[in-house]
Amino acid sequence: MAFLGILFFLFSVFPLILAREACPVSRCGSNGSTIGFPFHLVGQQHQNCGYPGFNLSCGSQGTTVLRLPYWGEFFVRRINYITQEIQLYDPDNCLPKRLLAFDITGSPFMADYYLNYTFLICPSELTRSRFTAIDCLSNSTSSVLATSSMSLVSKMSSCQILTTLAVPASWPVQNEEDFSSDLNSDLQLTWDVPSCGDCEAQGGSCGFQNSSSLEVGCFSTPGTDNGSESSGSLQVFGIISLSITLPAIICAVGIAFFICFTGRRRDHSRVNAAQQSAASLEAPQEPAAMMGLDESTIESYTKVVLGESRRVPGLNDSTCPICLSEYCTQETLRCIPDCGHCFHAECIDEWLRVNGSCPVCRNSPSPVYANS
Known part of the structure; x- marks a missing residue:
């Protein structure tokens, strides 16, 4: 679990750190908004x-x-990060038509x-000389006014x-007493969240605090003097911390891989040792012991899970007599x-399938257990 936690930290935090460094202002074309x-x-x-x-x-x-979810695409004329305003215009230069489906x-x-606003359809003869019509919605026979x-x-x-x-x-416009042709001008919208206007006004740069939430913070911008002294100190502390923790995390990952690899090799060696011992040890002399035990009989023998003390019941020592490996916690x-002799469960199970006696004292269990 510790290894998985390290991997989660690496894949969630470091991409955010790298991304923050890789987020310079950009633009579309030489004259586009930043x-x-x-x-x-x-x-x-x-x-x-x-x-x-x-x-x-x-x-x-x-x-x-x-691109707005329910209103389609608009071109961006200007973005004001201090006042948090964006100025849009219609790609087809007919904003009044888009306003009819405003969403x-x-x-x-x-x-x-x-x-x-009330939109009216009027005869062209009426509006041609007296009022300003919305050209992109009008035609030769009728004009649209607003x-x-x-x-x-x-x-x-x-x-x-x-x-x-x-x-x-x-x-707000009060008491307009004329028909408007200004609806084809740019559309100005604002946003409240995230609130970065004060940060931008102080010369800072907004960004995410971490990769697991949408919490936003203000960071000092390199090359400016407007960032606070505490923000600069925080950046220095972050660089020093990263230079220390990154090698430590890499070492921890390497150790975790080593432990995982050696643990698997140990389990494999233990099973091989049990198989070799079962095949090489001399079989008991009693005819009944020449036969292995069935699975139900083997499973009827007592199982013990070692605790933190690794105390083995009876007079057994801390080493398995079959694979010669020391017992570990939770095994x-x-x-x-x-006879009360104890072994690794996988070792003695392999032995008892071939031999019906204890590999230490060569005594067979009483018929009560052997036939249970």
């Missing part, structure tokens, strides 16, 4: 470099792509504010209401009735 924690650039950064739900990928022409559930992102003013909607008797829905907004012994 990508760092909590975001993770799939295929180019280790999975521990990002928080769940913050996966990004690189698209064609160096674009940065965010950010299943993602860590949210909007600062929501405004109720407004948050219900009083303005009530005046558009020749238009048909398409839908009214809550649209994410960066700030199973079997004792011959009448």
Whole structure:
């Protein structure tokens, strides 16, 4: 169990340490936004470099792509790690069409504010000269308008209401009395978890505290003076600890392998010795002893499991007379009735299958045991 614990420590802690060192900021293309924690650039950064739900990928022409579970793909214009805001735009440059199916559930992102917008379908002749239509939703015969003013909607008797829905907004707008064409501008979303804004503002770098939880910590960034003195000291302590514990763990793994290998060899040698002893020792002179015992009779003989003291019942010493190995804690012994001599269970079982007498005193057990 100790060996398995060492392996678990190696495979869980060290990858995290190596991953933290291998998580530099990245970007898609020369003009793309910098990508760092909590975001993770799939295929180019280790999975521990990002928080769940913050996966990004690189698209064609160096674009940065965010895929929302129920809303599809958006291109990333900008990421502000201090204010924890991400600015998105539609790959097809028709954000109003995407807003008609707005759904950010299943993602860590949210909007600062929501405004109720009513979308109207109006004749083109009505809107061409008087209002600004949403071009990507309009055609030659009808135009699509959007407004948050219900009083303005009530005046558009020749238009048909398409839908009214809550649209994410960066700030609240009061008393809008016109039709909006700004819905095709960028979409700005925020996130609360993980909370790394203060860390970024101080020049630090966010990351996971360990590999077994989602607990996030702030670490000083090399080359900056904004990290706290305690964080720098903690890094030095971590490097020193790693340089000491890594060789010790490697040695422990080697010792564990050695113990496991020698233990198996010992068990194999013990069985071989029992087989050789059974074949080479002189058989008893009594005709009844020339025959081996059946399994039910052998199993009827007393078994003893040695405790920490390794005390063997009766006058037996601490060495098995068959394989000549010393008894160890938790090993199973079997004792011959009448004479009371004890042996390793696997050694004496092999002997009794060939010979019906004790290999030490050559006495056969009483008929009560032999026939039981």
